[in-house]
Amino acid sequence: MIQAKAYAAQTPETDLAPWGFERREVGPHDVQIEILFCGVCHSDLHQIKNDWFPGIFPMVPGHEIVGKIVKVGDHVKKFKVDELAGVGCMVDSCQVCENCKDGLEQYCLEGSTQTYNSNDRSGVPTYGGYSNTIVVREEFVLHVSDKLPLAATAPLLCAGITTYSPLRHWKVGKGHKLAVLGLGGLGHMGVKFGAAFGAEVTVLSTSPSKEVEAKALGAHHFVVTSDPEHVKAVSGSFDFILDTVSAEHDMNLYLSLLRTNGTLIGVGVPSQPYSIQPFSLLAGRKSMAGSGIGGIPETQEMLDFCAEHNIVSDIELIDIKDITASYERMLKGDVRYRFVIDMATL
Numbered sequence: 349m350i351q352a353k354a355y356a357a358q359t360p361e362t363d364l365a366p367w368g369f370e371r372r373e374v375g376p377h378d379v380q381i382e383i384l385f386c387g388v389c390h391s392d393l394h395q396i397k398n399d400w401f402p403g404i405f406p407m408v409p410g411h412e413i414v415g416k417i418v419k420v421g422d423h424v425k426k427f428k429v430d431e432l433a434g435v436g437c438m439v440d441s442c443q444v445c446e447n448c449k450d451g452l453e454q455y456c457l458e459g460s461t462q463t464y465n466s467n468d469r470s471g472v473p474t475y476g477g478y479s480n481t482i483v484v485r486e487e488f489v490l491h492v493s494d495k496l497p498l499a500a501t502a503p504l505l506c507a508g509i510t511t512y513s514p515l516r517h518w519k520v521g522k523g524h525k526l527a528v529l530g531l532g533g534l535g536h537m538g539v540k541f542g543a544a545f546g547a548e549v550t551v552l553s554t555s556p557s558k559e560v561e562a563k564a565l566g567a568h569h570f571v572v573t574s575d576p577e578h579v580k581a582v583s584g585s586f587d588f589i590l591d592t593v594s595a596e597h598d599m600n601l602y603l604s605l606l607r608t609n610g611t612l613i614g615v616g617v618p619s620q621p622y623s624i625q626p627f628s629l630l631a632g633r634k635s636m637a638g639s640g641i642g643g644i645p646e647t648q649e650m651l652d653f654c655a656e657h658n659i660v661s662d663i664e665l666i667d668i669k670d671i672t673a674s675y676e677r678m679l680k681g682d683v684r685y686r687f688v689i690d691m692a693t694l
């Protein structure tokens with residue numbers, strides 16, 4: 349077994365703290381990565397606090413992992429020692445169901461194995477990226493370009509693919525008016541991708557102070573959603589709304605901003621069900637949809653697109669000992685736009 353170091357939550361009530369544990373030996377189809385940086389996703393906090401479902405403890409969060417390959421199994425074909433690599437939200441799936449065969453492993457009909465807070469297919473708990481090393485089967489490892497700043501690449505593995513995938517699926521691009529609701533870790537990537545795909549991008553936000561930042565990220569317009577005049581001016585105007593908000597919000601208001609045949613795509617995870625008036629959808633044949641991360645082929649496509657177009661996340665690099673303080677800032681929305689842990693500080 350491989351001795352690994354990490355920051356773990358021992359229970360939902362305790363803060364993250366140093367913890368030693370074992371990773372499996374590198375099997376014939378496995379890749380071992382020395383983790384250099386790991387992004388901090390809001391879902392890390394949700395999971396260590398048991399907000400969604402009872403978690404597996406001790407828990408090592410982290411699913412925006414980048415680092416350097418230090419060992420590969422005898423049958424590994426796509427990766428070599430010393431190359432850069434990434435791991436996102438999944439580390440395994442059945443590989444044979446129709447969704448897996450279509451490269452939609454995130455929707456594996458048997459359920460994909462999450463990078464942490466999950467049991468692998470032999471029943472062993474998985475531990476995530478707030479750690480010095482990880483062992484992952486080759487099919488779930490991504491190539492990472494050395495052209496991009498590595499720390500700022502980490503958030504592409506969750507925040508990046510979560511926004512890239514729906515924009516590609518709905519073919520958002522030239523001639524479309526796209527609104528991005530919420531300007532956080534997900535939203536700021538939605539703005540960058542929307543603009544890169546050629547859409548006319550509007551940020552919808554409750555904070556007027558974010559207008560300058562939104563435009564610097566590539567947004568063409570900015571709407572303060574707490575200002576009724578602002579909102580009225582864009583009523584019925586958007587082809588798509590990418591809704592990245594995980595707090596409760598008035599879905600009927602946002603559906604009213606879609607034009608006929610428009611689609612609102614939810615990628616955030618509010619803890620309460622949405623409340624939607626039937627007329628909000630049927631008056632104007634509007635759609636409401638959801639999308640979860642992206643499959644492995646599309647995640648690689650996204651990373652390659654980012655390398656080609658020089659797209660990364662805007663980040664604040666932190667020491668791992670500051671993780672609890674960073675969660676508190678994240679809860680207040682006080683981060684531009686993603687914390688990334690420098691794993692050399694572990």
Ligand SMILES: [Zn+2]
Pocket residue numbers: 389390391392411506507
């Ligand atoms: Zn995430």
Ligand SMILES: [Zn+2]
Pocket residue numbers: 441442443444445446447448449453455456457458459
């Ligand atoms: Zn499957």
